[in-house]
Amino acid sequence: MRPTVLCFSGLDPSGGAGLQADIEAIGQSGAHAAIACTALTIQNSQQVFGFEATPKALLLAQANAVINDLPIRCVKSGMLGTTDNIAALAEFLQQHPDYQYVLDPVLVANSGGSLGNQATLVKAFAELIPLASIITPNTVELRALTGENDLDLATQKLFAMGAKAVLVKGGHEDTPEYIRNALYIQGELISETRCPRLAGEYHGSGCSLASFIAGRLAQGDALKTAVQHAETWLFGVLKNAESPVEGGQKIPKRF
Ligand code: PLP
Numbered sequence: 001m002r003p004t005v006l007c008f009s010g011l012d013p014s015g016g017a018g019l020q021a022d023i024e025a026i027g028q029s030g031a032h033a034a035i036a037c038t039a040l041t042i043q044n045s046q047q048v049f050g051f052e053a054t055p056k057a058l059l060l061a062q063a064n065a066v067i068n069d070l071p072i073r074c075v076k077s078g079m080l081g082t083t084d085n086i087a088a089l090a091e092f093l094q095q096h097p098d099y100q101y102v103l104d105p106v107l108v109a110n111s112g113g114s115l116g117n118q119a120t121l122v123k124a125f126a127e128l129i130p131l132a133s134i135i136t137p138n139t140v141e142l143r144a145l146t147g148e149n150d151l152d153l154a155t156q157k158l159f160a161m162g163a164k165a166v167l168v169k170g171g172h173e174d175t176p177e178y179i180r181n182a183l184y185i186q187g188e189l190i191s192e193t194r195c196p197r198l199a200g201e202y203h204g205s206g207c208s209l210a211s212f213i214a215g216r217l218a219q220g221d222a223l224k225t226a227v228q229h230a231e232t233w234l235f236g237v238l239k240n241a242e243s244p245v246e247g248g249q250k251i252p253k254r255f
Helices: 018-029 056-066 083-095 118-131 139-146 151-160 205-218 223-239
Strands: 004-011 032-043 048-053 072-077 100-103 165-169 178-185 188-196
Touching (some): 018 032, 100 118
Parallel strands (some): 004 032
Antiparallel strands (some): 165 178
């Protein structure tokens, strides 16, 4: 059986983001994806209309059903939706310190729609930060998590909050020609990549990247190698992304 990543993520009916992105990305990385579904969202490629979060006990029951069943090597979280679900995941991870853990600190959808109460989610994420092998914030999330506008200071603040490794994704920065991602381990800049900025908006790019990293970690890659593989793979799937309707975000073509 392939090494397995257990994802705590939400359902996006458009199939661009959330648990479908996770399943496809992890499959492409060579690992197997298992899912504990955190929420059912109502959305398309243009906007989020709402969501219903999974009750905490049901979320934990899903995760606990597969722990002795599958060779889980890594946990990945995306949309968690409620502080209850964040607490449930923290409890679960504390019981399984041998699992690696990729924390994608999802606060809002790329389309701008709410995926939970941002202020309470930010506070609750503090409990997950020290448990993560790597955190993958975009710069909007990084600033929100730390309350710090300057990106270098914000990154250092995340380490002061207990982070072990951070991949800062620069897609939301004002760099029209390129996107700069920077990987820090224990507070030190380890590598940075600049890839040409592709035109348009993409739905589920963050989920895809974090999940591919988790899939590679599950298979034994070191962090830096896992991130490099994931960035190269993501650029390919975004280049081939498909446009649904005028004004909709592009859906990455992960196969
Ligand atoms: N998880 C779910 C269920 C979502 O609906 C979204 C965005 O719509 C995300 C995660 C985050 O997506 P992205 O990778 O575009 O940041």
